[in-house]
Amino acid sequence: MGNDLCANFNPYIMVNLKTLGVGFKKPDKERNYCTYDENRVNILAKNANKTLPKIVEYLKNANDENAILEALFVIDKIADDNIQKTGSAAGLSSIYPYLSKFNDTDSPDVQVILSGIYRKILVPDAFGPLCKMLYKQIHNPNSKYFDPTEETGGAILEYLRAYGAVNAYGKF
Numbered sequence: 001m002g003n004d005l006c007a008n009f010n011p012y013i014m015v016n017l018k019t020l021g022v023g024f025k026k027p028d029k030e031r032n033y034c035t036y037d038e039n040r041v042n043i044l045a046k047n048a049n050k051t052l053p054k055i056v057e058y059l060k061n062a063n064d065e066n067a068i069l070e071a072l073f074v075i076d077k078i079a080d081d082n083i084q085k086t087g088s089a090a091g092l093s094s095i096y097p098y099l100s101k102f103n104d105t106d107s108p109d110v111q112v113i114l115s116g117i118y119r120k121i122l123v124p125d126a127f128g129p130l131c132k133m134l135y136k137q138i139h140n141p142n143s144k145y146f147d148p149t150e151e152t153g154g155a156i157l158e159y160l161r162a163y164g165a166v167n168a169y170g171k172f
Contacts, residue, residue, distance in 0.1 A: 020040075021064050021066030024037070027109070032145045037070070072099075096125060115130060115148075115155040122158070137152060
């Protein structure tokens, strides 16, 4: 497993995915959001074609929450970039089976980042897990510094808008 988790973008830039999560900070009483290594995230997101398969492979066996969160943040940033370039992040829907591994998490941080990704890729299979996450967050709140129901509820509303509005009102 030597360089299979390294993403080489040119002779001067190589990012070892094993470093994901290093420098990561969770929300606290001073800051209600996570912070990441912005340089690493930007390099990985900018080189999505080379990065995404390696991140998906990394996530298959990942168990460090900080590293998982940073990897998911890279995917979220790739989705944002796709939306900016093409108007859609639907091309990322093929990675849903690898993301779904984390659907049953109790971590509000992971739930929020997954909700943000699902809101962008709009995979129909993610709607049920989003509802389950919202239910968990309402009935067993476990976040001191932010309200994860905002992001998850927003993702659910986006699904209803994207899928329900077409059924209710037809295509314009």
